[in-house]
Amino acid sequence: MRVTIFSTFDTFGGASIAASRLHQALGRHGVQSRMLVQDKKGKAPEVYSVANNWVQQKIALARFAADRYQFAFYEKSKAVRFVFSQAKIGIDVTSESVVKDAEIFHLHWVNFGFLSVQSLTQLAKLNRPFVWTLHDMWAFTGGCHYSGTCESYQQACGNCEHFLRKPSSDDLSHQVWLRKKELFQQMDLTLVACSEWLAEKARQSSLLQGKKVISIPNPIDTKLFYPQHKREARQQLNLAQDKQYILFAAMKISDARKGFQYFEKAIQHLITQNPSLKDSVELLVMGQAQESDFGNIPCKVNVLGRLSDLSKIATTYAAADVFVIPSLEENLPNTIMEAMACGTPVVGFETGGIPEMIEHLQTGYVAKAPSAEDLAKGIAHILQHPNYEDLGKNARSKVESEYAEAVVAKRYETLYQSLL
Incomplete structure (x- = not known):
């Protein structure tokens, strides 16, 4: 045909x-x-x-x-x-x-x-x-x-x-x-x-x-987006091995639908409730953004810029401990699918098609919208999860079976x- x-x-x-x-x-x-x-x-x-x-x-x-x-x-x-x-x-x-x-x-x-x-x-x-x-x-x-x-x-x-x-x-x-x-x-x-x-x-x-x-x-091409050892992924990106990385994709952060204000408040709340994370957690940002956009984020921010090399994008997902998408209105975000294909758990709001992608507490965390506090709770849940590797395996398995x-x-x- x-x-x-x-x-x-x-x-x-x-x-x-x-x-x-x-x-x-x-x-x-x-x-x-x-x-x-x-x-x-x-x-x-x-x-x-x-x-x-x-x-x-x-x-x-x-x-x-x-x-x-x-x-x-x-x-x-x-x-x-x-x-x-x-x-x-x-x-x-x-x-x-x-x-x-x-x-x-x-x-x-x-x-x-x-x-x-x-x-x-x-x-x-x-x-x-x-x-x-x-x-x-x-x-x-x-x-x-x-x-x-x-x-x-x-x-x-x-x-x-x-x-x-x-x-x-x-x-x-x-x-x-x-x-x-x-x-x-x-x-x-x-x-x-x-x-x-x-x-x-x-x-x-x-x-x-x-x-x-x-x-x-x-x-999604599961041969292009696939799980990699975090140590190797971080070596490629010159990232520290002893940090936990929260990944955020910055596209049109001025667009209220993208929910950046809730992400910003969530990171502030996360650090306030968990002071020990201030020095152990860093933010990874890919997309159209400047460091000045993150002036109110109380931890180190690594702005990678807009990435066009798909293999490097996949490596970035693999290097992160959690991917956070704070959007208030989305259909079926490619970024969630990409992160999960790379074995990285995802935190997002219970809105649009996002709950269909993230299986709550199995492949990530579905937060109540638009609660920055619950978004922070979800991030903490992933970072402190006792069986973290299982979340990544579950995420990859869902992508292989459905996407x-x-x-x-x-x-x-x-x-x-x-x-x-």
Whole structure:
């Protein structure tokens, strides 16, 4: 079977990384997978871009800028500029060879000037079955990628006070909802959520009534992300052998959804309640961050910066004693999967798809959200666990049984076969 995966990016952001990993997993499983993106940065085979020269790349950049500029007239504040997409600007990809030759269209995250609602309407006219893997809520809302406490997507959107400057019953969110309603009536569409949490949200939405919604997790390469001896991993990173390391992935720490304020308070509480840890515990930070961002952290902070070498990322997970993710709203974070694949226990809040990944007290600790105190309790639980190695083995075992490439690719292959 011939499958074409659509994704705005191939290596930038969690959704695109998940799409690329699925593309790789399908290929290794024997499925003929091609991937079409707007902005290609990686070197993976069978990944094609709609912008193949300097001029097309500039046009693609202009579409992205225009897409964001358009929304600026409606946004409630700059803080929401990149978390709401009206999808009015995009490109017609129906003439691309990997589109014309495909038997199944598999959508992932396609915003920011790549595929608009009109682009998807043009694809629907080709009469192929669609699979849409949901990495957030955008497909079934009036434009927001995460709705927070708002449940208007269960009716018809409108009166969007969270994101729009002038909310009303016929505001931008309602207009986007109407365009999507018309689009979905033309599509042979199956929705795949990466977590059961997101699948349930999708089933409750008004736009997807009558559509099939299932849950299949993202895959991970368990040969790339694997347990390593901590001593060897720390030697490679020039880290001390006599310290305990708390790993934190810093992406958009200014984004309230990422929960950095709770992580910061949790570390403060951890040290206050366990003074002896002040000199024995250090923080490892990978991602976009500066040391100045961690001025209120009462222990040594090692900022590794943004890492692109996957083997070094895997080594960093292996070197850590615990990985902490304080996000308040997440689907199925790649970082949790990566840490667990490397045999590192994880602490996170009981929100989104996180409790589906972390088995409480077996592979890590699921803290009550948004309690910084319980997050600190979870970190202490891992660091002081009498059978610490068992937690790591359990984490690795869960990844192998549920998220390994062959496991996930087989589930998608079965789905594809049912649609042909």
